[in-house]
Amino acid sequence: MKKRRFSAALTAALAAALSFTGMASETKIEQSGGTASQDVSAVYTPVKEAEVVYSVDIKWGSMEFTYTAPDVVKTWDPESHTYSETLAGEGKWTHEEKANEIVLTNKSNKALTAEITVAMLQNYSGITPELSAANLSLKDASIGATTSTPGTASEASTAITLKGALTDKTASKTTVGNVTVTIKDAEEVQP
Amino acid sequence: MAKKAKARQDKDRKSKIVMLVLLLIAAAAAGVTVWALFFRSPAPELAPDYAPKKAEEYAEPADAETEEKMEVSEGGGAVSMIYKKEAAVSLSENMVSLMFQNPSKSVNDIVLQLVLAQEDGTETVLAQSGTLHPGYKVEQLELMKEAAKLAEGTYTGRFHVLYYDPDTAEKAVLDGSIEDIRITVTK
Numbered sequence: 001m002k003k004r005r006f007s008a009a010l011t012a013a014l015a016a017a018l019s020f021t022g023m024a025s026e027t028k029i030e031q032s033g034g035t036a037s038q039d040v041s042a043v044y045t046p047v048k049e050a051e052v053v054y055s056v057d058i059k060w061g062s063m064e065f066t067y068t069a070p071d072v073v074k075t076w077d078p079e080s081h082t083y084s085e086t087l088a089g090e091g092k093w094t095h096e097e098k099a100n101e102i103v104l105t106n107k108s109n110k111a112l113t114a115e116i117t118v119a120m121l122q123n124y125s126g127i128t129p130e131l132s133a134a135n136l137s138l139k140d141a142s143i144g145a146t147t148s149t150p151g152t153a154s155e156a157s158t159a160i161t162l163k164g165a166l167t168d169k170t171a172s173k174t175t176v177g178n179v180t181v182t183i184k185d186a187e188e189v190q191p
Numbered sequence: 192m193a194k195k196a197k198a199r200q201d202k203d204r205k206s207k208i209v210m211l212v213l214l215l216i217a218a219a220a221a222g223v224t225v226w227a228l229f230f231r232s233p234a235p236e237l238a239p240d241y242a243p244k245k246a247e248e249y250a251e252p253a254d255a256e257t258e259e260k261m262e263v264s265e266g267g268g269a270v271s272m273i274y275k276k277e278a279a280v281s282l283s284e285n286m287v288s289l290m291f292q293n294p295s296k297s298v299n300d301i302v303l304q305l306v307l308a309q310e311d312g313t314e315t316v317l318a319q320s321g322t323l324h325p326g327y328k329v330e331q332l333e334l335m336k337e338a339a340k341l342a343e344g345t346y347t348g349r350f351h352v353l354y355y356d357p358d359t360a361e362k363a364v365l366d367g368s369i370e371d372i373r374i375t376v377t378k
Contacts, residue, residue: 052276053273054272054273054275056272057261057270057271058270058272058365058367059261059262059269060268061266062265062266063266063267063364097264098267099264099266101264175364177364178364178365178366179366181365182370183368183370184370184371185371
């Protein structure tokens, strides 16, 4: 009786073992003591890239410039009995501290560039604007950032100076030109 | 005698018809005048020198909390801008969906234009906001008439951002241009 029970239990155990093996592998074991193998495959789905959030700050000064005309030196000509006038040096453009500055801050998770252009109005085309930097590079603020470590906002600035003479003697807080800040994505550098 | 009476009757009828036509024309002219004076919504002035008195109709509060204002030198300006570089034009709804925010830390008011850059170099303003005060964002704008000419498809445009003094409403000497806005047009 004991033998019969033992053989029945052994048969059941073998049958169960074979069925588990069959589930794990599609390859068949053709003979007793044979082996079977099956590759285990895995697919990696990368984490979706974070959406670009554009956030840019712009600060600018009053952009008010004062033109001081050169001194006019009058000279008496005793032969012709007339005065002649000559300019002593050149006119001078001045401004308050930081009045001519433009500062950009990039807090985007994207590198940006900013192009600064100054267009003088037609009546003031004799005045030439000059920029300390016409193109500004602003780094991606997310560089080095993780969920616990913050990135760093990138800042860049430029300053405008004027050259040439203001011929409009009645000018008083008169607009002589306009400034445009053009913001673009920085070109991706291929590794 | 009878002929004379009939001729007079005909003349009177003609006069009445002429009077009626003239009255109708006068009524139509009066109607058009009333509509033009009180009901017509004129096209907004593009890139106005002064900020529109009316705040943008579709502006919504942007920040949960008010941020400290940015530092600004005397006579200057300061703005912070948060935006997405995409815009979806729906011709049937006559609206454009976009995202542009003038956070509360900004000092200046903003007027936003969505401008379509065409291949021949010409530009068309598809939408222009009213005044967007600091602390407000806009997620939809009404299209301008010119947008109706667009065909379905994808275009490239730009945001033209005009800044205004919050006290005087005067346009700042500086403006912004955000390039490469992807504009998708659907019916």
